[in-house]
Amino acid sequence: xxxxxxxxxxxxxxxxxxxxxxxxxxxxxxxxxxxxxxxxxxxxxxxxxxxxxxxxxxxxxxxxxxxxxxxxxxxxxxxxxxxxxxxxxxxxxxxxxxxxxxxxxxxxxxxxxxxxxxxxxxxxxxxxxxxxxxxxxxxxxxxxxxxxxxxxxxxxxxxxxxxxxxxxxxxxxxxxxxxxxxxxxxxxxxxxxxxxxxxxxxxxxxxxxxxxxxxxxxxxxxxxxxxxxxxxxxxxxxxxxxxxxxxxxxxxxxxxxxxxxxxxxxxxxxxxxxxxxxxxxxxxxxxxxxxxxxxxxxxxxxxxxxxxx
Amino acid sequence: xxxxxxxxxxxxxxxxxxxxxxxxxxxxxxxxxxxxxxxxxxxxxxxxxxxxxxxxxxxxxxxxxxxxxxxxxxxxxxxxxxxxxxxxxxxxxxxxxxxxxxxxxxxxxxxxxxxxxxxxxxxxxxxxxxxxxxxxxxxxxxxxxxxxxxxxxxxxxxxxxxxxxxxxxxxxxxxxxxxxxxxxxxxxxxxxxxxxxxxxxxxxxxxxxxxxxxxxxxxxxxxxxxxxxxxxxxxxxxxxxxxxxxxxxxxxxxxxxxxxxxxxxxxxxxxxxxxxxxxxxxxxxxxxxxxxxxxxxxxxxxxxxxxxx
Numbered sequence: 001x002x003x004x005x006x007x008x009x010x011x012x013x014x015x016x017x018x019x020x021x022x023x024x025x026x027x028x029x030x031x032x033x034x035x036x037x038x039x040x041x042x043x044x045x046x047x048x049x050x051x052x053x054x055x056x057x058x059x060x061x062x063x064x065x066x067x068x069x070x071x072x073x074x075x076x077x078x079x080x081x082x083x084x085x086x087x088x089x090x091x092x093x094x095x096x097x098x099x100x101x102x103x104x105x106x107x108x109x110x111x112x113x114x115x116x117x118x119x120x121x122x123x124x125x126x127x128x129x130x131x132x133x134x135x136x137x138x139x140x141x142x143x144x145x146x147x148x149x150x151x152x153x154x155x156x157x158x159x160x161x162x163x164x165x166x167x168x169x170x171x172x173x174x175x176x177x178x179x180x181x182x183x184x185x186x187x188x189x190x191x192x193x194x195x196x197x198x199x200x201x202x203x204x205x206x207x208x209x210x211x212x213x214x215x216x217x218x219x220x221x222x223x224x225x226x227x228x229x230x231x232x233x234x235x236x237x238x239x240x241x242x243x244x245x246x247x248x249x250x251x252x253x254x255x256x257x258x259x260x261x262x263x264x265x266x267x268x269x270x271x272x273x274x275x276x277x278x279x280x281x282x283x284x285x286x287x288x289x290x291x292x293x294x295x296x297x298x299x300x301x302x303x304x305x306x307x308x309x
Numbered sequence: 310x311x312x313x314x315x316x317x318x319x320x321x322x323x324x325x326x327x328x329x330x331x332x333x334x335x336x337x338x339x340x341x342x343x344x345x346x347x348x349x350x351x352x353x354x355x356x357x358x359x360x361x362x363x364x365x366x367x368x369x370x371x372x373x374x375x376x377x378x379x380x381x382x383x384x385x386x387x388x389x390x391x392x393x394x395x396x397x398x399x400x401x402x403x404x405x406x407x408x409x410x411x412x413x414x415x416x417x418x419x420x421x422x423x424x425x426x427x428x429x430x431x432x433x434x435x436x437x438x439x440x441x442x443x444x445x446x447x448x449x450x451x452x453x454x455x456x457x458x459x460x461x462x463x464x465x466x467x468x469x470x471x472x473x474x475x476x477x478x479x480x481x482x483x484x485x486x487x488x489x490x491x492x493x494x495x496x497x498x499x500x501x502x503x504x505x506x507x508x509x510x511x512x513x514x515x516x517x518x519x520x521x522x523x524x525x526x527x528x529x530x531x532x533x534x535x536x537x538x539x540x541x542x543x544x545x546x547x548x549x550x551x552x553x554x555x556x557x558x559x560x561x562x563x564x565x566x567x568x569x570x571x572x573x574x575x576x577x578x579x580x581x582x583x584x585x586x587x588x589x590x591x592x593x594x595x596x597x598x599x600x601x602x603x604x605x606x607x608x609x610x611x612x613x614x615x616x617x618x
């Protein structure tokens with residue numbers, strides 16, 4: 001009864017949630033903070049700082065940092081405390097895109113409707129700009145306040161784990177190695193968990209940590225983050241074949257062209273949509289222990305399921 | 310009188326220093342620690358972990374981590390406390406070589422007498438192996454004890470600064486952009502300070518921090534590290550034109566071929582040698598406030614000046 005009551009309320013609050021205003025406001029806050037944390041584009045040598053800014057301010061949706069701030073609020077924290085962690089995660093996400101787009105990897109010419117970093121600055125600078133964004137992520141994260149349950153050491157370990165060779169990078173390696181191969185669904189799940197879910201889940205967990213959350217709250221956020229992360233990648237796979245390039249801001253149909261393993265390729269489009277919906281429902285359930293303060297997280301998960309780009 | 314006495318003693322101790330035993334013993338310790346800190350080569354996905362091990366255990370001289378441990382001892386610390394920081398710096402150094410060797414950068418086929426990472430594993434994996442080594446560096450550094458004057462936050466900021474877009478990466482960018490150009494000596498010094506000196510100096514400073522060193526001791530180590538770092542790169546430039554490839558373990562004469570700005574190219578070979586000797590003398594002087602405990606650092610600086618590979 002009490003649980004059902006909470007669920008109804010969280011969903012109700014989420015239904016009336018002013019998401020569009022929320023997204024644009026949070027995006028603006030995050031952009032401002034990123035500009036504060038990063039060396040200005042004129043810092044010598046200018047090329048590398050211009051390249052970092054080019055990729056970081058390319059009109060990304062800021063999903064991960066927004067989730068991070070929302071997770072802080074879901075645990076009763078102040079989103080300003082979560083800001084260094086939100087920005088660190090966004091820098092890591094952006095670095096991974098810059099390197100992923102390189103000719104030696106996915107070889108993409110467009111990202112977010114603009115030429116990719118290496119098309120504008122050359123491959124050498126794109127490699128270095130990715131390296132610099134990864135490095136500055138740790139510099140930014142280390143500027144957080146630190147919390148009784150989660151001191152700086154714990155925060156840095158959390159970030160390094162999620163971004164490291166057993167998670168984010170493991171996913172990119174497995175993705176690279178799966179091209180042109182027929183792989184079973186559990187192997188694809190391994191790739192998605194690492195390539196997308198690990199960092200997204202880390203963003204949510206770090207948000208909670210910045211509110212000095214309890215172990216039970218961290219547990220709820222972890223389940224939420226994992227489900228939303230998996231749903232996010234399934235939807236990405238779906239959009240790659242159902243949306244035109246102009247809408248995506250990147251070359252559509254790349255997955256089929258590169259013979260990538262995707263959910264639609266393995267289980268079909270309809271079943272993929274069902275899986276994304278199922279994962280999102282499980283994400284909603286994970287939020288129950290957090291009560292109505294999790295309304296923003298609920299609304300964000302719903303938005304990520306319904307997005308068309 | 311007291312200063313002169315100290316100098317004589319430090320130099321005397323250094324003269325009788327069993328450097329060869331010291332280097333091989335420290336190298337072995339560092340290799341053991343690196344194996345403990347890194348995921349084993351069999352960790353899934355195996356490719357990335359094999360590539361990381363391939364580059365990290367390629368017979369490098371471990372100059373930076375050995376300097377880090379020696380700096381800890383020079384301030385009365387236990388080298389075991391410095392080990393996570395020494396290993397973190399070595400991971401960052403190795404990542405920078407892996408990315409630097411890529412076709413988009415220096416395009417080197419050999420490093421330490423073996424094919425470079427991208428020649429063995431392909432370019433995509435080499436980019437990711439570099440990324441993974443950079444990420445694991447922060448994971449390893451965060452495992453240090455932390456010290457009253459230098460808590461984890463300070464340690465991570467120190468490492469991220471030295472490795473970031475204003476130092477290590479700035480040097481690589483400036484190096485890349487100087488190819489084929491005639492640049493003045495102060496510009497070359499800017500490149501060397503960032504490309505080589507910043508990380509080497511950081512290794513020395515972190516060693517001191519692991520001994521909870523005083524500000525005065527940190528100041529002495531900083532001056533020592535900067536001078537040794539600059540001398541190190543001047544000697545590297547000299548060896549590139551005076552030693553055969555077999556000796557260097559990498560393609561000799563690459564600097565001339567790529568029309569790189571180097572000390573010998575700008576001021577000639579003899580003047581370059583004088584500069585390296587002058588910088589090393591200044592490094593010795595910087596050690597004076599540390600007394601005889603700095604004998605290992607003194608001996609190491611002397612060894613780096615005289616090395617032939």
